[in-house]
Amino acid sequence: MIFDRLARALRDDVPVALVTRLDPPHAGAKLLVFEDETIGDLGTPGLNVAAAGEARAKLAVGETGMRSFGFDGEPIGLDVRLFIASYAPKPNMYVFGAIDFSRAMARIGKYLGYRVTVIDARPVFATKQRIPDADEIVVAWPDDFLAKAPVDKRTAIIVLTHDVKFDIPLLQVALRTDAGYIGAMGSRRTHANRVEALREAGVTDAELARISAPIGLDLGARTPEETAISIAAEIVALREGRRGGRLSEGSLPVHNERATAAS
Numbered sequence: 444m445i446f447d448r449l450a451r452a453l454r455d456d457v458p459v460a461l462v463t464r465l466d467p468p469h470a471g472a473k474l475l476v477f478e479d480e481t482i483g484d485l486g487t488p489g490l491n492v493a494a495a496g497e498a499r500a501k502l503a504v505g506e507t508g509m510r511s512f513g514f515d516g517e518p519i520g521l522d523v524r525l526f527i528a529s530y531a532p533k534p535n536m537y538v539f540g541a542i543d544f545s546r547a548m549a550r551i552g553k554y555l556g557y558r559v560t561v562i563d564a565r566p567v568f569a570t571k572q573r574i575p576d577a578d579e580i581v582v583a584w585p586d587d588f589l590a591k592a593p594v595d596k597r598t599a600i601i602v603l604t605h606d607v608k609f610d611i612p613l614l615q616v617a618l619r620t621d622a623g624y625i626g627a628m629g630s631r632r633t634h635a636n637r638v639e640a641l642r643e644a645g646v647t648d649a650e651l652a653r654i655s656a657p658i659g660l661d662l663g664a665r666t667p668e669e670t671a672i673s674i675a676a677e678i679v680a681l682r683e684g685r686r687g688g689r690l691s692e693g694s695l696p697v698h699n700e701r702a703t704a705a706s
Contacts, residue, residue: 445475445483449530452477458531458597460498465524476502478596489515490523498527503597503682504556505533533558534597538577539585539613540604541568544628547671548601549577555675557599562588564609586612594620599678601658602627611640618650624678626658660687 445461452459462474462485469486476498485491493516501508507529513520536557538545545561552559553576561577562585563569569582581588585604594600600622604610610627614637617625627634634656641651659673660680680687 445473448475448482453530458502458529460502460530461528462494462498463526463528465526466522474498478502485525486523487515489517492516493518494525494527497525498529501527502529502531503534505529505531506556531597534595534599535560535593536599536601537562537589537592538601538603539563539589539609540602540606540628541565541570541574541580542603544603544667544670546574546576547667548603548674549574551668551671551675552599553578555678560592563604585609586616589613589616589620594622596621596623598622599624600626601674603658605629605633607637607640610637611644614641614654615644615646618646618653624655624681625653626655626674626677628658629656631657655681 449459449461458478460476462476464470464472464485472483472485474481474483474485474491474494476495478499481491481495485494490512493512497510508527510525510527511521512518512523512525514522534557536552536559538548538552538559538561541561541563549559549561559577560579560581561569561574562581562583564582564584566582569580571580574580589600598620600617602610602613604613605628614625614627627637629637637656638651655677658677659670660677662669662673662676664670664673676687
């Protein structure tokens with residue numbers, strides 16, 4: 444059953460992770476983890492939940508590796524070793540605007556496990572020399588590029604163009620996708636003007652709520668590097684369903700334990 448579903452997922456290009464338990468008495472036990480479903484059993488319900496949460500975190504960035512937990516998934520004890528194999532291409536990060544902030548964003552995006560593409564309509568700025576850490580530099584009108592680019596729930600769309608002639612048509616296209624993160628740089632006044640233009644173009648309030656703008660968490664960032672960190676932190680927080688506050692002031696578990704449906 445598990446290997447049949449794994450084969451089908453691979454054939455259909457569906458992201459999936461296979462968790463294998465390495466320690467007795469359940470050595471070889473397996474759990475197949477999808478975005479909204481699990482199949483199999485690693486030995487205890489708590490371990491299944493913890494393993495599925497870790498597998499989804501690794502799947503989100505296309506990573507494979509080892510993880511240890513307690514007997515029932517506790518973060519202490521670490522008596523149970525798991526091997527988590529992710530079967531998914533790296534998620535895409537599309538950075539629009541070849542500016543200094545884009546150089547820093549490409550670097551940290553790669554560090555987070557994304558395949559980073561930087562897009563700009565101006566060939567004088569969109570060069571590998573200016574943004575060496577990007578996997579790809581594309582000279583194209585932003586909305587034209589995004590309309591043809593592969594986008595799924597793991598995709599991050601980062602709009603740094605800060606120019607209405609680019610931003611409005613680009614965000615209209617972005618909001619028609621399933622991208623998990625859509626962020627746009629600019630002041631509150633700039634974004635208020637964007638929102639007005641997007642509403643005039645027929646964008647709904649529910650769609651507008653998907654745009655993170657001003658982009659990033661409130662870290663007091665000033666430099667391109669600090670701003671890239673604040674954007675990356677917001678991407679992770681949104682993916683994990685967190686608000687991004689200080690851990691010392693919160694009450695939630697340090698690591699998410701996402702509910703799973705074992706079958």
